[in-house]
Amino acid sequence: MDFLRFFGLKKDPFKLVPDPAFFYPSPCHNEGLLLMDYSIRQKEGFLLIIGDPGTGKTTMLNVFLKKWKAKAEIAIILTPRLSPEEFLSAVAEDLDINIENMNKNEIIKSLRDFMTIKASKRKRIIIIVDEAQNLPDETLEELRLLSNIETSKDKLLQIILSGQPELEARLRADNLRQLNQRIANRVYLKNFNPDETLDYINFRIAKAGRKTLQVHRKTCRAAHKLTKGIPRLINMLISRALMAAYLEESSLVLPRHIDHAVKSLNHSDMKVRKWPGLVPAFIGSLAVILVTGMLYIYLQTS
Ligand SMILES: Nc1ncnc2c1ncn2[C@@H]1O[C@H](COP(=O)(O)OP(=O)(O)OP(=O)(O)O)[C@@H](O)[C@H]1O
Ligand SMILES: [Mg+2]
Numbered sequence: 001m002d003f004l005r006f007f008g009l010k011k012d013p014f015k016l017v018p019d020p021a022f023f024y025p026s027p028c029h030n031e032g033l034l035l036m037d038y039s040i041r042q043k044e045g046f047l048l049i050i051g052d053p054g055t056g057k058t059t060m061l062n063v064f065l066k067k068w069k070a071k072a073e074i075a076i077i078l079t080p081r082l083s084p085e086e087f088l089s090a091v092a093e094d095l096d097i098n099i100e101n102m103n104k105n106e107i108i109k110s111l112r113d114f115m116t117i118k119a120s121k122r123k124r125i126i127i128i129v130d131e132a133q134n135l136p137d138e139t140l141e142e143l144r145l146l147s148n149i150e151t152s153k154d155k156l157l158q159i160i161l162s163g164q165p166e167l168e169a170r171l172r173a174d175n176l177r178q179l180n181q182r183i184a185n186r187v188y189l190k191n192f193n194p195d196e197t198l199d200y201i202n203f204r205i206a207k208a209g210r211k212t213l214q215v216h217r218k219t220c221r222a223a224h225k226l227t228k229g230i231p232r233l234i235n236m237l238i239s240r241a242l243m244a245a246y247l248e249e250s251s252l253v254l255p256r257h258i259d260h261a262v263k264s265l266n267h268s269d270m271k272v273r274k275w276p277g278l279v280p281a282f283i284g285s286l287a288v289i290l291v292t293g294m295l296y297i298y299l300q301t302s
Pocket of ligand 2: 057058
């Protein structure tokens with residue numbers, strides 16, 4: 001790609017994929033990973049990851065997977081709109097357990113046997129469900145029942161549920177209270193603050209092999225305002241801004257390139273207020289008029 005050559009980059013720095021190679025360990029992502037590690041090492045059972053769309057849940061799961069895949073048996077369910085039976089089959093298949101022609105009870109028995117054997121070899125068994133807000137209630141309940149498989153000393157199964165905030169709201173409902181009580185650890189992913197946004201942008205450019213490309217501080221500030229620090233939106237916006245800079249043959253990305261990017265993206269989550277200074281100015285003027293008026297009345301009457 002020409003624009004990569006122009007900026008002296010090896011890779012596209014803002015590609016929209018949850019690639020662990022570009023993982024930026026913001027304080028909250030880092031804390032999340034530490035808690036995931038801790039929860040698996042201590043065999044704490046259920047762990048919940050909650051974050052708004054685009055805040056990096058899948059990316060963080062991929063980093064965790066990379067670290068643990070050689071050390072544990074991991075089933076990862078990415079499309080969880082599954083009935084309890086379909087879900088159990090998907091887990092068994094992901095763990096390479098042969099469940100041909102088995103009914104639900106037989107699948108559960110196979111899973112139990114598998115876990116017991118692996119536990120005797122000190123291997124952790126982890127089920128990860130991404131987009132878990134899409135799991136039907138009956139499947140969440142099945143997952144709770146599955147987590148009951150334990151020895152007198154240890155839980156045999158560790159479960160990570162990752163999803164958008166509505167997942168946590170659903171878990172508070174009466175019918176899922178038992179599951180909610182078992183969640184030992186919770187990770188909350190937050191949007192980046194202005195400094196993290198600036199760091200994030202520079203971190204990804206450095207990972208992509210930066211040579212000449214520079215993003216002005218004011219450009220990063222403008223990007224934070226427009227995206228509210230959501231990494232997915234930052235990627236989309238900065239990617240377009242790079243294009244705008246490239247078309248002008250500028251290796252410095254300036255706020256005007258962001259203006260151009262936001263217009264061309266026309267994204268509903270990145271709307272610019274038309275007269276951002278006008279509302280505070282109006283309230284300010286109103287306050288001045290009121291105070292002056294009151295002062296005038298006071299002086300007249302005293
Ligand atoms: N900590 C991070 N480091 C590097 N890139 C990140 C990070 N967090 C998010 N991203 C980037 O933002 C994009 C969205 O992240 P991701 O898909 O992980 O979000 P999500 O929380 O899983 O969103 P959704 O709820 O829509 O599934 C990814 O393409 C990834 O490149
Ligand atoms: Mg995701």
